[in-house]
Amino acid sequence: MPKTFWTLxxxxxxxxxxxxxxxxxxxxxxxxxxxxxVQEIKSDVLSIDAELRRLEEKLLYPSNTHVALFIxxxxxxxxxxxxxxxxxxxxxxxxxxxxxxxxxxxQKGGVQRVYTxxxxxxxxxxxxSVIGKVEGGKDYAHTESFSIDKGIxxxxxxxxxxxxxxxxxxxxxxx
Amino acid sequence: xxxxxxxxVGAGLAAMLAAHRAYGGDLRDLHFGEAQYYAHQxxxxxxxxxxxxxxxxxxxxxEPQLDTLHFHIGEAEFSVGDFELNYRMHHRAGRAxxxxxxxxxxxxxRNEAAFRLARIHFQKDQLEEALHALDRISGRIxxxxxxxxxxxxxxxxxASGRPGDAVSVLKRLQGxxxxxxxxxxxxxxxxxxxxxxxxxxxQLDRAGKIKVDAEASRIKPDAEASRAIRDKSNLILGxxxxxxxxxxxxxLSFDRVRLTGPFSNQALLRAGWxxxxxxxxxxxxxxxxxxxxxxxxxxxxxxxxxxxxxxxxKLNVHGRAALLYGRALETFSKERVxxxxxxxxxxxxxxxxxxxREEIRQxxxxxxxLRTLPEAPETFYLASLMSSHDFQTALQNYxxxxxxxxxxxxxxxxxxxxxxxxxxxxxNYEPLLPEIDAKFRELDSQIRLRQQQRANIERxxxxxxxxxxxxxxxxxxxxxxxxxxxxIERALKAQPGxxxxxxxxxxxxxxxxxxxxxxxxxxxRLTQAYKDLEALNAxxxxxxxxxxxxxxxxxxxxxxxxxxxxxxxRLRQRVSDELREVxxxxxxxxxxxxxxxxxxxxxxxxxxxxxxxxxxxxxxxxYDRATRAQADVGAxx
Numbered sequence: 001m002p003k004t005f006w007t008l009x010x011x012x013x014x015x016x017x018x019x020x021x022x023x024x025x026x027x028x029x030x031x032x033x034x035x036x037x038v039q040e041i042k043s044d045v046l047s048i049d050a051e052l053r054r055l056e057e058k059l060l061y062p063s064n065t066h067v068a069l070f071i072x073x074x075x076x077x078x079x080x081x082x083x084x085x086x087x088x089x090x091x092x093x094x095x096x097x098x099x100x101x102x103x104x105x106x107q108k109g110g111v112q113r114v115y116t117x118x119x120x121x122x123x124x125x126x127x128x129s130v131i132g133k134v135e136g137g138k139d140y141a142h143t144e145s146f147s148i149d150k151g152i153x154x155x156x157x158x159x160x161x162x163x164x165x166x167x168x169x170x171x172x173x174x175x
Numbered sequence: 176x177x178x179x180x181x182x183x184v185g186a187g188l189a190a191m192l193a194a195h196r197a198y199g200g201d202l203r204d205l206h207f208g209e210a211q212y213y214a215h216q217x218x219x220x221x222x223x224x225x226x227x228x229x230x231x232x233x234x235x236x237x238e239p240q241l242d243t244l245h246f247h248i249g250e251a252e253f254s255v256g257d258f259e260l261n262y263r264m265h266h267r268a269g270r271a272x273x274x275x276x277x278x279x280x281x282x283x284x285r286n287e288a289a290f291r292l293a294r295i296h297f298q299k300d301q302l303e304e305a306l307h308a309l310d311r312i313s314g315r316i317x318x319x320x321x322x323x324x325x326x327x328x329x330x331x332x333x334a335s336g337r338p339g340d341a342v343s344v345l346k347r348l349q350g351x352x353x354x355x356x357x358x359x360x361x362x363x364x365x366x367x368x369x370x371x372x373x374x375x376x377x378q379l380d381r382a383g384k385i386k387v388d389a390e391a392s393r394i395k396p397d398a399e400a401s402r403a404i405r406d407k408s409n410l411i412l413g414x415x416x417x418x419x420x421x422x423x424x425x426x427l428s429f430d431r432v433r434l435t436g437p438f439s440n441q442a443l444l445r446a447g448w449x450x451x452x453x454x455x456x457x458x459x460x461x462x463x464x465x466x467x468x469x470x471x472x473x474x475x476x477x478x479x480x481x482x483x484x485x486x487x488x489k490l491n492v493h494g495r496a497a498l499l500y501g502r503a504l505e506t507f508s509k510e511r512v513x514x515x516x517x518x519x520x521x522x523x524x525x526x527x528x529x530x531x532r533e534e535i536r537q538x539x540x541x542x543x544x545l546r547t548l549p550e551a552p553e554t555f556y557l558a559s560l561m562s563s564h565d566f567q568t569a570l571q572n573y574x575x576x577x578x579x580x581x582x583x584x585x586x587x588x589x590x591x592x593x594x595x596x597x598x599x600x601x602x603n604y605e606p607l608l609p610e611i612d613a614k615f616r617e618l619d620s621q622i623r624l625r626q627q628q629r630a631n632i633e634r635x636x637x638x639x640x641x642x643x644x645x646x647x648x649x650x651x652x653x654x655x656x657x658x659x660x661x662x663i664e665r666a667l668k669a670q671p672g673x674x675x676x677x678x679x680x681x682x683x684x685x686x687x688x689x690x691x692x693x694x695x696x697x698x699x700r701l702t703q704a705y706k707d708l709e710a711l712n713a714x715x716x717x718x719x720x721x722x723x724x725x726x727x728x729x730x731x732x733x734x735x736x737x738x739x740x741x742x743x744x745r746l747r748q749r750v751s752d753e754l755r756e757v758x759x760x761x762x763x764x765x766x767x768x769x770x771x772x773x774x775x776x777x778x779x780x781x782x783x784x785x786x787x788x789x790x791x792x793x794x795x796x797x798y799d800r801a802t803r804a805q806a807d808v809g810a811x812x
Contacts, residue, residue: 031565035572041579045753046224048586059596110208158205
């Protein structure tokens, strides 16, 4: 085997890298043009989305009957939320099982819209059931009932969940 | 070389900066929290949809300070730029951040905005603009970004061909929290670019020995990135030492690279070559033996398949060398067939289909997973290509377009459902409304009459407070009695005579009794009248509430099916136009990706062919040598 063989790999590496770089140059300009177009499309889609959202809200959830329920986790709480079930006036409104990414998003302070619907003005009964695990892996389940008042304006209800160690395991507040 | 440095530095910087977030405080606005919920999951389009809408509403308000978003407005304005940046909308992200920069905001906020703007310019290779944005930073700087600003400045210098300036900045950042490994590595690169090879080697040596374990428990992804950059330092250092013919030191440096990290294969390969260069063939066998059992699609592994028998040849173990060359030949041949199949598969459009497979994209390491996808041979050889920045951007754009296309298709289908809902509502309400409206008009006139009557009573009662009118508080019986007495009085006046006089006196007495009652009971009656008015007010309020509720329900009924035709038609047209545009751009983007992938695979195929021919020659050569060696042994015996 000639000695040139084992010096080849380094030069081959450089050659490979160079060829990639040359290929980069040839398609970079094309990619850039396409990138601009993609950005424009994204911008248009966001604009359509905004208009569509307004239309949907007006059509499907008029303000006098609009109700939306949001789930948040209490800051710093260590409970691992598995699922939430919500009944509105005795009827199942939402039953949600969380995956790891969703749970992590909640733990970082994100808020999940778990239900959007319509209810008439007046008082309504809200029942929230939580299933999860506390530190040490022990199962945890808790259910609580609340009353919410629906006025003529849209009703946004924040449901903050915490583990058993907290003074309020489930806190419901109008926003 | 400069492009390589930019790529290395840029990748490092992007990894460092991606982790940065400026959230804090308690949440006061649910919609902002909802946008964050999606952003934390990497769903930036969904996050933008929500935050854009919320910010739009906020800015349209007459008194935005009363809105709950007001508590987060600075953070929201930043976040929208962040989300846009993460969703690869650099133009809008730049505009959003510039808007913050030019508004009347706190010095610290403005400085953070300038930093983020500089970061965008840097990522887009707009180095002068990046420096200009960095120069705008002055005064109070948030603690969390002080080091990052300087790190960015150094990288901009480095990318602008000003390594001397970069060195000065990076020297101050040695050991800075959150930059472990990166500041040290980049200083080494800056010194190298500044043609101070000796200093660069010393610096990379330091960078290659940095301890990151202490951070591991605190911020795991950062620690992993620090370990990876430490490996990279050792790899570059090893290369420099190899080029300086310091083979032993080079090998030590390659040995420091972790066996499980992303640079492990290259380190093993180069460690072997260092040993070979030092003519320590037995030591080259160790890393290469390890390497040949790894994933055969990796370029370093393929090279090792040839290098290992070469080392055995040098050790005069020609029989083993011949066997290993045979194995290499077989592997290269098999791999070449696979690469050919991959190229064909890409030409058949399967590559793009594999890229958009949902189950793959659920995983953050989906690019790596693509290699193990059983039905996608076209992706086996593309991992290194896929990890390049430009290809990633193009690929992400393609995937974003696919997401957008799906979204638009869903919207397109929803319009029919909307129209169905509207038609059903129209069918329900339209026959009912004329009758309801007729009844309502009737009730409405009665309601107005009663309201007028109540208003009259109230006015009279108010008048009686200043000018008492007892007669106004007479009961119905009293009014009848008074009418009758008046009638009798008029009749008596019409028949004068002595017998009428006693009757007139009786009428006067009765009138006097009536007036007495009205005057003496006046206060009591007035109080009672007010109480009755209050009770009436409650009834009127109840009636007004029902009236308003009816009017709202009537309006809601009308609004539930009237006024949607124009917006739906317009939106349908917009969605349809956008779908067409997406299809065109997607096809072009996909074509570019396919061409690049095929070009890459073609290069890999050429290499495999070259390896194959070298292996074919080497097999024969090794068998010859083995046979000769055996013959020599036989002859000696």
